[in-house]
Amino acid sequence: MPDVLSNAKASNGKNKGGAYVDRDKPAQIRFSNISAAKAVADAIRTSLGPKGMDKMLVELSKAQDIEAGDGTTSVVVIAGALLDACNRLLQKGIHPTTISESFQKAVEKGVEVLMNMSQPVQLSDRETLLNSATTSLCSKVVSQYSSLLAPMSVDAVMRVIDPVTATGVDLRDIRIVKKLGGTIDDCELVDGLVLTQRVANSGVSRVEKAKIGLIQFCLSPPKTDMDNQIVVSDYAQMDRVLREERAYILNLIKQIKKAGCNVLLIQKSILRDALSDLALHFLNKMKIMVIKDIEREDIEFICKTIGTKPVAHIDQFTPEMLGSAELVEEVNLDGSGKLVKITGCASPGKTVSIVVRGSNKLVIEEAERSIHDALCVIRCLVKKRALIAGGGAPEIELALRLAEFARTLGGMEAYCVRAYADALEIIPSTLAENAGLNPISTVTELRNRHAQGEKTAGINVRKGGISNILEELVVQPLLVSISALTLATETVRSILKIDDVVNTR
Numbered sequence: 001m002p003d004v005l006s007n008a009k010a011s012n013g014k015n016k017g018g019a020y021v022d023r024d025k026p027a028q029i030r031f032s033n034i035s036a037a038k039a040v041a042d043a044i045r046t047s048l049g050p051k052g053m054d055k056m057l058v059e060l061s062k063a064q065d066i067e068a069g070d071g072t073t074s075v076v077v078i079a080g081a082l083l084d085a086c087n088r089l090l091q092k093g094i095h096p097t098t099i100s101e102s103f104q105k106a107v108e109k110g111v112e113v114l115m116n117m118s119q120p121v122q123l124s125d126r127e128t129l130l131n132s133a134t135t136s137l138c139s140k141v142v143s144q145y146s147s148l149l150a151p152m153s154v155d156a157v158m159r160v161i162d163p164v165t166a167t168g169v170d171l172r173d174i175r176i177v178k179k180l181g182g183t184i185d186d187c188e189l190v191d192g193l194v195l196t197q198r199v200a201n202s203g204v205s206r207v208e209k210a211k212i213g214l215i216q217f218c219l220s221p222p223k224t225d226m227d228n229q230i231v232v233s234d235y236a237q238m239d240r241v242l243r244e245e246r247a248y249i250l251n252l253i254k255q256i257k258k259a260g261c262n263v264l265l266i267q268k269s270i271l272r273d274a275l276s277d278l279a280l281h282f283l284n285k286m287k288i289m290v291i292k293d294i295e296r297e298d299i300e301f302i303c304k305t306i307g308t309k310p311v312a313h314i315d316q317f318t319p320e321m322l323g324s325a326e327l328v329e330e331v332n333l334d335g336s337g338k339l340v341k342i343t344g345c346a347s348p349g350k351t352v353s354i355v356v357r358g359s360n361k362l363v364i365e366e367a368e369r370s371i372h373d374a375l376c377v378i379r380c381l382v383k384k385r386a387l388i389a390g391g392g393a394p395e396i397e398l399a400l401r402l403a404e405f406a407r408t409l410g411g412m413e414a415y416c417v418r419a420y421a422d423a424l425e426i427i428p429s430t431l432a433e434n435a436g437l438n439p440i441s442t443v444t445e446l447r448n449r450h451a452q453g454e455k456t457a458g459i460n461v462r463k464g465g466i467s468n469i470l471e472e473l474v475v476q477p478l479l480v481s482i483s484a485l486t487l488a489t490e491t492v493r494s495i496l497k498i499d500d501v502v503n504t505r
Contacts, residue, residue: 075483096496128475135475142367145187166382184363193341193353205330207263212264214308218275219253253288257286327342389470392459428459
């Protein structure tokens with residue numbers, strides 16, 4: 001009998017070709033992938049909600065950031081909880097394909113539940129948009145400035161879209177300009193263009209009724225393509241070289257002046273000086289304001305904002321290529337540098353600039369990230385015009401409705417959907433934990449309130465209890481919740497499909 005068993009074991013490890021196949025390997029690979037992903041999710045859990053620590057993001061949260069722009073922490077926490085559920089289901093011997101298909105059914109039902117919970121929103125309802133932006137800013141380092149940053153974000157989005165026909169927002173139309181110095185209170189929304197480059201000629205710092213030209217060629221003596229040396233043997237030749245140079249540059253400047261340009265933007269050049277001292281001298285004499293070192297990636301935004309066209313050669317520099325604005329001025333920022341503001345553009349291309357100020361780089365970058373998240377929340381509402389309660393309310397409601405749905409199913413599917421429903425309780429549980437509440441009693445009470453039909457009951461972090469979260473104005477776009485749920489489920493299903501690892505040298 002022992003010989004039979006040993007033969008069975010031996011044959012179990014070999015395939016027809018005689019090569020050894022480890023039957024346990026796919027299971028080990030799955031468990032190691034799940035453990036790795038769970039470790040990341042556990043690290044991120046501590047950063048959920050207004051009382052959470054700061055962010056650490058992974059590929060999954062990047063996908064959420066691209067799709068919705070907010071809920072990046074939630075998506076990873078949900079994925080971690082679903083992986084935990086997978087782990088337990090796999091250990092019970094349920095096949096990965098069954099788990100994957102059941103999770104797909106659960107997410108489809110979940111999206112349906114979320115749609116039924118949501119409230120439609122009009123883009124003309126400024127108050128609701130402000131509440132959504134403020135909720136997004138609550139969990140950020142700069143949350144105390146939400147009363148300033150939320151209206152700024154709402155106004156920025158509403159200026160670059162047509163509220164009636166818009167189905168999305170191109171965030172490239174909203175330029176965030178970072179300027180060191182001052183405090184976050186000094187942040188402002190500018191209806192026009194803001195440049196951090198200094199005005200090159202000190203004589204002209206303000207131009208009204210500006211005609212703005214943007215050139216991509218250099219106002220300096222031409223150079224040959226190859227390195228060479230010119231040996232000048234006498235003073236007459238030296239004078240001639242200088243005269244030619246002077247005549248060449250003067251001719252360029254005269255053509256610029258002839259077109260009616262009085263503000264000149266010059267693109268940064270890597271080959272030679274974009275602007276020589278002699279050219280600057282002539283421009284100064286002709287009272288033309290010069291701003292040099294314009295970055296290549298800013299060209300498109302500048303052209304869209306002020307209606308100018310980039311000019312690559314002096315022959316194309318004509319009045320039709322110029323943009324116009326009421327005022328171009330260099331503004332002093334209380335001793336912390338200067339900015340150039342171009343306002344009152346004649347043909348505004350639906351763009352705005354937000355100037356972000358802060359005492360150090362960290363503060364400025366955090367403020368920029370926070371404004372980006374708030375802009376994304378408003379963008380979500382433009383894409384899908386519906387709101388949902390925050391504070392863990394949708395997740396608890398989903399858990400309850402999916403548990404009910406699981407009872408209508410049979411066999412392994414019911415078991416997997418039930419595990420999926422239980423996993424979603426991680427969000428309210430983590431919110432309660434990070435707010436210093438007892439997670440078990442809070443989630444139990446929340447579950448009880450939802451079972452009695454209070455769909456909008458959620459965790460009120462500020463008051464440390466459970467309340468109608470809509471009355472507290474804690475709301476988020478429907479797209480954020482749907483995107484978090486679907487992306488987390490897709491990621492978990494992808495991890496379940498991996499059953500082997502190929503080592504690359």
